[in-house]
Amino acid sequence: MRMSRFNIVSLxxxxxxxxxxxxxxxxYSFNASKLVTVWGGFxxxxxxxxxxxxxxxxxxxxxxxxxxxxxxxxxxxGTLAALALRRxxxxxxxxxxxxxxxxxxxxxxxxxxxxxxxxxxALGWDRGFWTVTLAHMAFTIAFVALVVDARLADLDPSYExxxxxxxxxxxxxxxxxxxxxxxxxxxxxFLLAFTLSLDDLVIASFTSGPGATTLPMRLYGQMRLGVTPxxxxxxxxxxxxxxxxxxxxxxxxxxxxx
Amino acid sequence: MPLVSIEHVSKSFGTVRxxxxxxxxxxxxxxxxxxxxxxxxxxTLMRMIAGFGAPxxxxxxxxxxxxxxxxxxxxPVNMMFQSYALFPHLNVFxxxxxxxxxxxxxxxxxxxxxxxxxxxxxxxxxxxxxxxxLSGGQKQRVALARAVVKRPKLLLLDEPLAxxxxxxREETQEELKRLQQTLGIAFLVVTxxxxxxxMMADRIAVMEKGCVLQIGAPATLYEEPKSRAVAKxxxxxxxxxxxxxxxxxxxxxxxxxxxxxEVTAPxxxxxxxxxxxxxxxxxxxxxxPDLITLDATIDHILYRGDVTDLRVITNGLPxxxxxxxxxxxKALRLSRGDAIRIAxxxxxxxxxxx
Numbered sequence: 001m002r003m004s005r006f007n008i009v010s011l012x013x014x015x016x017x018x019x020x021x022x023x024x025x026x027x028y029s030f031n032a033s034k035l036v037t038v039w040g041g042f043x044x045x046x047x048x049x050x051x052x053x054x055x056x057x058x059x060x061x062x063x064x065x066x067x068x069x070x071x072x073x074x075x076x077x078g079t080l081a082a083l084a085l086r087r088x089x090x091x092x093x094x095x096x097x098x099x100x101x102x103x104x105x106x107x108x109x110x111x112x113x114x115x116x117x118x119x120x121x122a123l124g125w126d127r128g129f130w131t132v133t134l135a136h137m138a139f140t141i142a143f144v145a146l147v148v149d150a151r152l153a154d155l156d157p158s159y160e161x162x163x164x165x166x167x168x169x170x171x172x173x174x175x176x177x178x179x180x181x182x183x184x185x186x187x188x189x190f191l192l193a194f195t196l197s198l199d200d201l202v203i204a205s206f207t208s209g210p211g212a213t214t215l216p217m218r219l220y221g222q223m224r225l226g227v228t229p230x231x232x233x234x235x236x237x238x239x240x241x242x243x244x245x246x247x248x249x250x251x252x253x254x255x256x257x258x
Numbered sequence: 259m260p261l262v263s264i265e266h267v268s269k270s271f272g273t274v275r276x277x278x279x280x281x282x283x284x285x286x287x288x289x290x291x292x293x294x295x296x297x298x299x300x301x302t303l304m305r306m307i308a309g310f311g312a313p314x315x316x317x318x319x320x321x322x323x324x325x326x327x328x329x330x331x332x333x334p335v336n337m338m339f340q341s342y343a344l345f346p347h348l349n350v351f352x353x354x355x356x357x358x359x360x361x362x363x364x365x366x367x368x369x370x371x372x373x374x375x376x377x378x379x380x381x382x383x384x385x386x387x388x389x390x391x392l393s394g395g396q397k398q399r400v401a402l403a404r405a406v407v408k409r410p411k412l413l414l415l416d417e418p419l420a421x422x423x424x425x426x427r428e429e430t431q432e433e434l435k436r437l438q439q440t441l442g443i444a445f446l447v448v449t450x451x452x453x454x455x456x457m458m459a460d461r462i463a464v465m466e467k468g469c470v471l472q473i474g475a476p477a478t479l480y481e482e483p484k485s486r487a488v489a490k491x492x493x494x495x496x497x498x499x500x501x502x503x504x505x506x507x508x509x510x511x512x513x514x515x516x517x518x519x520e521v522t523a524p525x526x527x528x529x530x531x532x533x534x535x536x537x538x539x540x541x542x543x544x545x546x547p548d549l550i551t552l553d554a555t556i557d558h559i560l561y562r563g564d565v566t567d568l569r570v571i572t573n574g575l576p577x578x579x580x581x582x583x584x585x586x587x588k589a590l591r592l593s594r595g596d597a598i599r600i601a602x603x604x605x606x607x608x609x610x611x612x
C-alpha cells in the first residue's frame with residue numbers, strides 16, 4: 001500500500017515531535033561553545049569534562065549498582081510471581097495477588113515514592129543505597145512479571161510434563177526444561193527493570209539518602225544551577241545506553257525459543 | 259498377574275465426568291488401544307496412568323502395586339506426547355539422553371543406550387540436530403526413542419500418528435507394531451482412528467462419554483459387537499430395530515423389511531446389525547436356500563476401486579451393501595435405479611443391545 005501525502009506528513013511530524021528534542025541534546029553535547037543554545041563548532045570537550053567530573057561519575061556508579069541489584073532481585077521475584085499466577089489457576093486470593101502485582105504499572109510514581117519513604121521512616125531505616133534498591137525492586141517486579149507471563153502463556157505444558165515423565169523431579173524439570181525456555185523473557189525483563197531503575201528520578205528522590213545520589217538525581221541537581229553542555233553529554237551517554245538495552249530487549253522478546 | 263489393572267476408576271472435571279467407572283487390565287507385552295471420539299475420556303485415563311491427575315475413585319495398579327501418590331517421575335512408565343514435546347533447546351542426543359541423565363546412568367552407558375535407541379528408530383545420523391531442524395516424521399521417531407530409552411514397563415502413546423500424513427501413518431503403524439514386538443514392552447495407544455487401533459492393537463477398549471463400551475480383540479469387536487454403539491463405531495453396519503414375532507426361550511423370530519428369520523437373543527429388547535460386506539449381490543436368480551434373498555433397488559453407487567459401496571432400498575428399508583470388485587468391470591454393469599437381488603445369511607446377523 002502506498003502512503004498518502006497526509007500519512008507521510010503526519011509521520012514526519014510525529015517523529016520530529018518525539019525525537020527532535022533528543023537530537024538537539026545529542027547535537028549540542030558536541031558544541032564547542034559554553035552557551036547551550038549557540039552553536040560554536042564541533043568539539044568533544046564536554047565528554048572529556050564528564051570524565052573528570054567526580055560527583056557525576058560517582059552518581060553514575062551508584063545508579064549502575066542500584067540498577068544491577070534491583071533488576072536482579074526483580075527478575076527473580078517477578079519470574080516467581082508470574083509462575084505462581086500461571087501454574088496455580090485457582091488459589092485463595094489469586095485475583096487480589098494479580099491486582100497487587102500489576103498495580104505498580106499504573107500507580108503514580110510519586111505515590112510509590114512517598115509511601116516507601118513513610119515506610120522506611122516508620123521502620124527507622126537509614127535511607128541510602130539499600131532503600132533505593134528495595135524501592136526500585138518493588139516497582140519493577142510488575143514489569144518483569146508481565147514479560148515472563150507473556151512467555152509462559154504460550155509455553156506448551158507438555159514440555160514440563162515430558163520432563164517429569166522422563167524421571168525429573170518438579171525442581172529438576174523446571175531447571176532443565178522450563179527455565180531455559182523462558183530465559184530470553186527473564187533476561188528481557190531484567191534489562192527492562194535495569195533501564196527503569198537507571199532512569200528513575202522520582203522514587204529515588206524520595207527513598208535516597210546522603211551518599212546514595214543517583215545519576216538522574218545528580219543531573220537534576222546540576223540543572224537547577226543552569227544547563228551546561230556537560231549535562232547534554234551525560235544525557236547523550238544515557239540515551240545511547242538505554243537505546244542499546246531496549247534494542248536487546250526487543251530482540252530477545254521476538255526471538256523464537258531455541 | 260496383569261501388568262496394569264485399572265479398577266473402577268472415575269475422574270471428574272467440575273461437573274463433567276471425564277472417566278466413569280472404568281475397569282480394564284493390560285497384560286505384559288500387550289499392545290492395547292483406547293479407542294473413542296475426542297472427549298471420551300481416553301486421554302484423561304492415560305494421563306492418570308502416567309501420574310498426571312489422580313483418580314477421584316478407584317485404583318490403578320502396576321504389577322499389583324497401587325500407584326496412588328506415586329509422582330510421575332517415579333513411575334516405570336513413559337509417555338510419547340501427541341505434540342511430541344521434544345525440548346527445543348536440546349539436540350536429538352540430549353533429548354533422548356534426558357531421562358537417562360535424570361536416572362543417574364553412567365556417562366558411557368548413556369552414550370551406548372542413546373545410540374541404540376536412535377538406531378532402533380533409524381535416526382542414528384541426527385544426534386546433533388535440534389528438533390526444529392527435523393521433519394514431522396523424524397520428530398515422531400525421536401520422541402519414540404526418548405520414550406523407550408528408559409526401558410519402561412509400559413509405553414503410553416497419545417495419538418502417536420495424528421500429526422503425520424496418510425502414507426507415513428500407514429508405514430509408521432507397521433513400524434510401531436514391529437518395534438513393540440522387538441522390545442517386548444506393553445504399549446498403550448490412545449487413538450480416535452479405528453483403522454489405526456484395529457491394525458496395531460492386540461486388544462481394544464472402545465470408549466464413549468467416559469465409559470468403556472466393550473473390550474476385545476479387533477476381530478471380536480468387529481464380528482461380535484455387543485452394542486449398537488460399538489457396531490457403528492467399529493466399521494460400518496446396517497442396524498435395525500426388528501419386530502419380534504415370537505419367542506421361545508432365547509430364540510426369537512424376527513421380522514425386518516420383508517424378511518423373517520430366527521436369531522438367538524437374550525431376553526428384552528435388542529437391535530440387529532449386519533455388516534455391508536456380508537450382504538451379497540446375486541448374479542443369478544437361484545441362490546443357496548439357507549440365504550435370505552431380497553429384491554432391492556440401487557439408490558446410490560460409491561465406487562472405491564477395490565470395493566463398490568451400494569446404497570440400496572429394499573421394501574422401503576435403506577441398506578448399505580459393500581461389493582468386492584473381484585472381477586474386472588463388475589461395478590460397471592450396475593447403475594442407479596437398477597433392480598437387483600441381494601442375499602444374506604441369518605448367521606451373519608449380529609444381535610446388539612440397544
